[in-house]
Structures are given as structure tokens and as C-alpha cells.
């Protein structure tokens with residue numbers, strides 16, 4: 303094994319396959335264990351790894367998996383169960399890399415922060431939208447002061463998943479997190495990049511949600527079609543985040559500063575998508591009178607890994623995300639990693655935006671989880687859309703009413719799941 307090499311275990315074999323692939327191909331980590339309690343899927347990946355001649359241990363039980371000799375646990379299990387899994391791994395002395403989202407409730411946020419602090423281990427949030435060549439370049443430009451102080455921004459992540467819902471919900475499980483989550487839950491793809499780019503903290507949010515369109519009921523989903531979070535940042539500037547099930551796939555990020563503006567191109571215009579940056583800055587700062595006082599450039603940033611990264615998912619963002627997390631854990635001070643506090647800054651606007659919906663789109667404060675005093679009010683805040691977790695603090699996934707889902711929907715997904723031979727998630 304290389305001197306700078308981490309032993310890695312992956313939980314979850316859907317999205318987790320991206321991490322499995324990376325760990326099997328990077329010399330700074332070695333995949334040693336895989337865990338998934340879906341035994342059919344686990345048997346499939348085991349056969350696949352054996353065919354590739356990989357020496358990997360397989361576990362159906364997470365507690366057994368945590369007994370394996372490893373350095374890092376990579377979590378790609380259910381999005382609503384990352385925090386309890388992360389806390390267990392940290393308490394056992396492992397570093398943790400977590401898929402989206404970091405937590406489901408504010409009580410989990412308190413527990414996770416405290417577990418990271420007590421462990422002395424590293425926690426990295428794998429919010430891959432922050433690792434597109436375009437969003438990483440915007441972060442570099444912001445740090446260099448090219449657009450000045452952040453004044454306004456917009457980010458969006460729209461993904462119409464109607465065509466892959468059978469795969470994503472394992473044949474339409476009614477209680478699958480993708481069916482029961484509120485619209486604003488999966489918010490970090492649209493919010494994360496802005497927070498990573500500017501380093502600013504969100505301090506309040508207003509949530510506005512679209513109604514539960516028949517398309518959603520046809521998928522078995524209880525939430526609105528899409529939602530907006532209007533977020534106030536610590537410097538007073540506003541950020542508009544949009545995400546949900548609109549028409550088709552679209553990602554886009556835009557930042558206005560006091561000296562200029564920068565954005566990625568939209569994902570669907572085929573001009574390099576989120577890997578292209580468009581920058582417009584004043585030639586002479588502060589001269590608003592001269593219409594020619596602008597420099598406008600557009601380019602696709604490149605580095606030594608650009609070509610290699612393209613072979614990985616999300617046009618290379620998956621590569622950069624994993625590379626930076628592993629480098630951070632190995633102690634590389636240059637690594638661009640997202641710690642637990644920033645992970646929560648990216649996630650909490652979605653939690654509070656939903657509470658805002660439920661209170662008629664009232665502006666709600668977002669706490670600073672770096673401050674132990676601010677955490678106290680949330681230690682027993684279990685509000686969420688999962689009745690088992692929330693108990694008597696349960697909140698519905700939708701602010702208008704609880705939409706009925708016809709039995710035909712579940713029967714259709716089940717039949718499709720059987721017809722497709724129990725496919726993995728995509």
C-alpha cells in the first residue's frame with residue numbers, strides 16, 4: 303500500500319458505486335469494505351468485485367461493518383439517515399465522508415457537530431455541485447476579490463426524475479425518503495455552491511413552495527413540485543435558490559458582487575455547462591457612467607486533472623469532490639473540503655424553509671452551529687416529515703394538504719421494478 307493511502311469503506315451501493323469506482327482507481331485510497339442491507343444488490347456487487355479480482359469484505363449489517371479495519375467511512379445510504387450513521391462511525395474513531403444531506407433534523411445537527419468535535423476526526427460533506435470546474439473557479443475568483451463583495455446570487459438544481467423513479471425508490475417504496483421528503487429537503491445542490499464560493503453564512507430564510515402537482519402524486523410523492531429559498535446571508539446580501547422537479551435537468555449558478563458578476567453557463571445550453579464560467583467586471587472599478595467600462599470573458603477552467611476527472615460522474619465534479627475529501631483527510635492544507643459547520647450552513651436553509659412554508663412563508667432565523675450557545679434551542683428539535691423519527695413533532699411534507707396517492711401508483715412501480723429485474727439506483 304502507498305504511504306499516503308487511506309483504507310476506505312463504503313455504505314450504500316447505489317450512488318455509492320461512484321465512490322467504489324473512485325476508491326478502486328485512486329492510489330491514495332484503497333477500498334476494503336462495502337456495506338448494504340439490500341442483500342440481492344450486495345450479492346451482485348460482490349460478484350462484480352470478485353470478477354475484477356478485488357479483495358473486499360462485504361457486510362449487510364452496519365455495526366458489523368464498523369468492526370472492519372478502516373480509516374474512512376463513506377456514507378451513501380439513505381439521505382435521511384446520514385447523521386446517525388456518521389455519529390456511530392465518528393465514535394468508533396473513523397473519519398467520515400457523507401453524501402447529501404448531512405442531517406434530517408436540527409436535533410441531529412447538534413448531535414453531529416458535537417460528535418465531530420469530540421472525535422478529533424475529519425468530517426467532509428460530499429456536496430459535488432461545489433466541485434464543478436465552473437463553481438470551483440467562481441470560488442477562486444471570489445477569494446481573489448475579482449467581483450468584490452457578494453451582493454446577490456441565484457442557484458438552481460432542477461432534476462425531473464419521473465423516468466427513473468422505479469430505480470430511485472426501489473420499486474416505489476411508499477416510505478422511501480425520496481417519496482416522503484419535503485420539497486426543500488434536498489437543497490444543498492442549489493445552495494451549496496454559493497456558500498462554498500463566498501464562505502458566507504446564511505442567517506435567515508423565507509420558503510415558498512409550488513403546489514403538489516399531479517405529476518408528483520403520479521410518482522407517489524407527498525411534497526410540492528419545486529420550492530424557492532430566499533436566503534439572507536451574514537453580510538445582508540440575498541440569495542435565491544430553486545430546486546425541484548421542473549421540466550428537465552438544469553443546474554446554474556450566478557453571483558453579483560460590488561465590482562462584477564460571474565456565472566456558470568446553464569447545464570442544458572451545451573456550452574460547457576457547469577464547467578464554463580462567464581465573468582463581467584468593471585475595467586475601472588466604480589465608474590458606472592461609461593457603458594464601455596466592462597471586461598467580459600468566458601472560458602472553461604482547466605487544471606492537471608481536468609481530463610482524468612471527465613471520466614467520472616457529473617462531468618468530473620465527482621472526481622474533484624472525492625479527490626479533495628481524501629486529500630483533506632490525508633492532511634493536504636490546499637484541499638478544498640466542506641466541514642461539518644459549512645455542511646449545515648448548506649442544509650439548514652432547506653430545513654427552515656419548510657418550517658417557513660408551514661408558517662405562511664414567514665422569515666425564520668438560521669442558527670450558527672459553530673456557537674455552542676446557539677445549539678441549545680435545537681437539541682430536542684426532531685421536527686421532520688418522518689413520523690418514526692419526529693414522534694409528536696411530525697410535520698407534513700407539504701404545507702397545503704396531504705395529497706392522496708392512489709394504489710395504482712404503487713402497483714405500477716412494483717410491476718416496473720419486477721419487469722426491470724430489481725435494478726440498482728442510477
Ligand SMILES: NC(=O)c1ccc[n+]([C@@H]2O[C@H](COP(=O)([O-])OP(=O)(O)OC[C@H]3O[C@@H](n4cnc5c(N)ncnc54)[C@H](O)[C@@H]3O)[C@@H](O)[C@H]2O)c1
Pocket residue numbers: 313314315316317318337338339340343362363364378379380381382401402403428429430470471472616727728
Ligand atoms: N451528489 C449526488 O449527485 C447524488 C446523486 C444521487 C444520490 N445521492 C445521495 O446518495 C445517497 C444514496 O442515494 P441512492 O440513490 O443510492 O439510493 P437510496 O438512498 O435509495 O439507497 C442507498 C443504499 O443504501 C442502502 N441502505 C439503506 N439503509 C441501510 C442500512 N441501514 N444499512 C446498510 N445499507 C443501507 C440501500 O439498500 C441502498 O442500496 C443519498 O444520500 C442521496 O442523497 C447523491
